[in-house]
Amino acid sequence: MLKVDEKYIAQTDASPRRNWWAVAGAIVFILCAAAFPVFAKAIGDPSLIGLAIRITIYAIAAASLNLILGYGGMISFGHAAYFGIGGYVVGILYHHFAEGEPFLGFIPGTNQFLITIPAAIIVSGIAALVLGALSLRTSGVPFIMITLAFAQMLFFLFVSLKAYGGDDGLIVRRRNVLFDLDMRDDTTFFYLILAIAVVYFIGFARLVRSPFGLVLGGIRQSERRMAAIGVSTYRYKLTAFVIAGMGAGLAGALMANYSKFVSPDMLHWTKSGDLMIMVIIGGTGTLLGPLLGAAVLIGLETFLTSWTEHWKFFLGPILIVIVLFSTGGLTSLFSGWSRKRE
Amino acid sequence: MSEPLLKVDRLVKRFGGLVATNNLSLEVIEGELHALIGPNGAGKTTFISQIAGELHQDSGTIRFDGTEVSEWKTPARVQRGLARSFQITQLLPDYTALDNVAIAVQARRGHSFQFFVDARKRGDIRSEARTHLDRVGLGDRAGIVVSELSHGEQKQLELAIALATKPRMLLLDEPMAGLGTAECARMIDLLKALKTEVTILLVEHDMDAVFALADRISVLVNGERIATGSADDIRANEAVRVAYLGEGDA
Numbered sequence: 182m183l184k185v186d187e188k189y190i191a192q193t194d195a196s197p198r199r200n201w202w203a204v205a206g207a208i209v210f211i212l213c214a215a216a217f218p219v220f221a222k223a224i225g226d227p228s229l230i231g232l233a234i235r236i237t238i239y240a241i242a243a244a245s246l247n248l249i250l251g252y253g254g255m256i257s258f259g260h261a262a263y264f265g266i267g268g269y270v271v272g273i274l275y276h277h278f279a280e281g282e283p284f285l286g287f288i289p290g291t292n293q294f295l296i297t298i299p300a301a302i303i304v305s306g307i308a309a310l311v312l313g314a315l316s317l318r319t320s321g322v323p324f325i326m327i328t329l330a331f332a333q334m335l336f337f338l339f340v341s342l343k344a345y346g347g348d349d350g351l352i353v354r355r356r357n358v359l360f361d362l363d364m365r366d367d368t369t370f371f372y373l374i375l376a377i378a379v380v381y382f383i384g385f386a387r388l389v390r391s392p393f394g395l396v397l398g399g400i401r402q403s404e405r406r407m408a409a410i411g412v413s414t415y416r417y418k419l420t421a422f423v424i425a426g427m428g429a430g431l432a433g434a435l436m437a438n439y440s441k442f443v444s445p446d447m448l449h450w451t452k453s454g455d456l457m458i459m460v461i462i463g464g465t466g467t468l469l470g471p472l473l474g475a476a477v478l479i480g481l482e483t484f485l486t487s488w489t490e491h492w493k494f495f496l497g498p499i500l501i502v503i504v505l506f507s508t509g510g511l512t513s514l515f516s517g518w519s520r521k522r523e
Numbered sequence: 524m525s526e527p528l529l530k531v532d533r534l535v536k537r538f539g540g541l542v543a544t545n546n547l548s549l550e551v552i553e554g555e556l557h558a559l560i561g562p563n564g565a566g567k568t569t570f571i572s573q574i575a576g577e578l579h580q581d582s583g584t585i586r587f588d589g590t591e592v593s594e595w596k597t598p599a600r601v602q603r604g605l606a607r608s609f610q611i612t613q614l615l616p617d618y619t620a621l622d623n624v625a626i627a628v629q630a631r632r633g634h635s636f637q638f639f640v641d642a643r644k645r646g647d648i649r650s651e652a653r654t655h656l657d658r659v660g661l662g663d664r665a666g667i668v669v670s671e672l673s674h675g676e677q678k679q680l681e682l683a684i685a686l687a688t689k690p691r692m693l694l695l696d697e698p699m700a701g702l703g704t705a706e707c708a709r710m711i712d713l714l715k716a717l718k719t720e721v722t723i724l725l726v727e728h729d730m731d732a733v734f735a736l737a738d739r740i741s742v743l744v745n746g747e748r749i750a751t752g753s754a755d756d757i758r759a760n761e762a763v764r765v766a767y768l769g770e771g772d773a
Contacts, residue, residue, distance in 0.1 A: 384639075392635040395642040399626050402615040409575070409613065410627040410688055411601035412635070420636065 218368045230367045236479045237378045238435045243459035243471035245428025251466035253421045254401030258325045259332025260456050263305040263426040265448030267433025270301035272351040272443035294359035301434035302427045309426025313419050339445040350444025397421050462503050464510025473511045528553040528722050534583035543569040545746035556718040558725045558733045561743035567726045571694050575607040576600045604691035608681040614669045620680055621665040625652035627687035655683040675706040692722040699729045
């Protein structure tokens with residue numbers, strides 16, 4: 182054996198890289214978000230709270246896509262499928278709750294938030310397990326196409342499900358019940374969503390720095406290398422795909438609660454495209470990129486639609502400019518906030 | 524010593540009409556450094572890739588460590604102790620040198636389905652990774668992102684990663700290719716030290732390196748093994764000189 186300087190080893194192990202600035206920034210950011218409803222009411226525009234809720238929910242969905250797209254390098258073009266499934270779980274359970282007839286004859290409907298949300302996460306996770314197990318047999322362009330195809334299959338399945346409204350979707354008359362919270366109040370609902378998002382993003386931040394996250398990032402960079410050090414990449418990719426599907430299912434279930442409505446539009450390929458755009462303009466493989474991307478896309482959409490009917494005509498060029506002039510997405514403009522691809 | 528560590532028996536691989544590996548048999552004995560030489564296009568890398576499990580042979584068998592591994596996938600072979608390095612480096616360019624090695628240590632120590640610990644704070648893994656980096660002379664470059672390492676350093680890193688899998692046998696695919704004279708000399712020294720610990724199958728164009736290092740040498744031409752022997756045997760072998768060293772009148 183060659184000589185190894187023990188002292189040298191000891192000093193590099195710990196490498197205390199905890200970035201107190203990042204933690205402080207996160208706390209300030211959360212406090213600002215928490216103060217937002219007060220701000221919105223103060224300037225006399227409470228509808229902004231609804232906007233903030235939608236941005237937060239889409240941020241969760243986009244972040245979940247970012248796990249496989251940005252960190253894992255799997256370009257899934259069917260991520261809205263899990264978003265829609267999550268929504269439909271809430272919708273269908275509510276439907277059976279209201280009708281008083283069990284789903285499939287034995288699963289009683291419910292409007293309990295603490296049941297519908299986990300159910301939505303589990304069902305979308307199972308869907309992601311099945312579709313992912315098949316899709317991940319391919320990679321590259323075929324993977325993009327097959328994920329798109331599966332999502333569109335599910336889209337048409339829900340279009341043809343007349344029992345659940347088909348094309349027209351399903352109305353959820355009241356938001357799910359959680360303790361004694363007044364869920365009809367948007368401010369209360371916003372705080373609930375914010376709390377969920379904070380927990381989600383903290384979990385996400387830990388996940389991407391974990392041994393699993395390290396392997397996932399390795400697979401993005403060179404699958405061949407990962408195999409050559411003894412890693413069976415398929416299992417890791419599939420696990421990431423399922424975790425991502427569960428995240429999208431959570432977001433879909435929250436969205437169904439917020440808008441009190443689910444429809445096949447939630448699974449449409451354009452929705453998958455929206456999620457991809459959020460990730461890309463925010464910054465792929467960054468922690469907060471999807472949040473920024475969701476804020477920009479939803480914000481622009483809301484602003485432009487209030488201004489003109491032909492809003493997409495203006496949205497397109499704006500997105501192109503953003504992508505062209507911010508290599509690595511908008512987060513790269515605030516590079517201190519989140520280090521790329523960690 | 525009943526069976527050689529690696530025993531390749533009548534391996535065949537065709538790409539369309541081209542026979543890249545032609546009925547190739549080879550034995551590597553535990554503890555030796557066996558060099559594989561041959562002109563460009565002789566099928567050396569194709570052969571290595573089949574032993575590593577990245578390419579599937581059309582026929583023939585590969586036995587490693589007393590077990591037939593012909594149908595095993597690459598990760599299973601690596602876990603069994605059969606590691607390779609790449610001629611064209613296959614590294615994780617966005618990670619630091621230390622991360623690249625640590626991830627191999629982590630993989631060797633079991634599955635990585637751990638979701639909520641910080642991978643970069645696992646001291647035992649980090650320090651083991653560092654010993655491998657020190658071994659190949661990259662100790663002071665641990666924190667550098669791979670895409671910023673020089674070509675020579677990337678070659679060294681390839682070796683450190685392979686070592687981190689704690690192999691019983693190393694398949695080294697041209698570790699000297701593209702290195703400068705000084706780097707080359709350092710790599711030779713390193714391999715000299717390594718060959719006392721691990722069995723090595725070395726593919727290399729640098730003849731000085733091969734003759735300095737190898738216990739035995741096999742010569743590959745057009746996917747066929749035309750000779751095996753000590754450095755002196757190979758130098759003296761008429762067929763080798765004709766086919767490879769460019770002498771004789773054929």
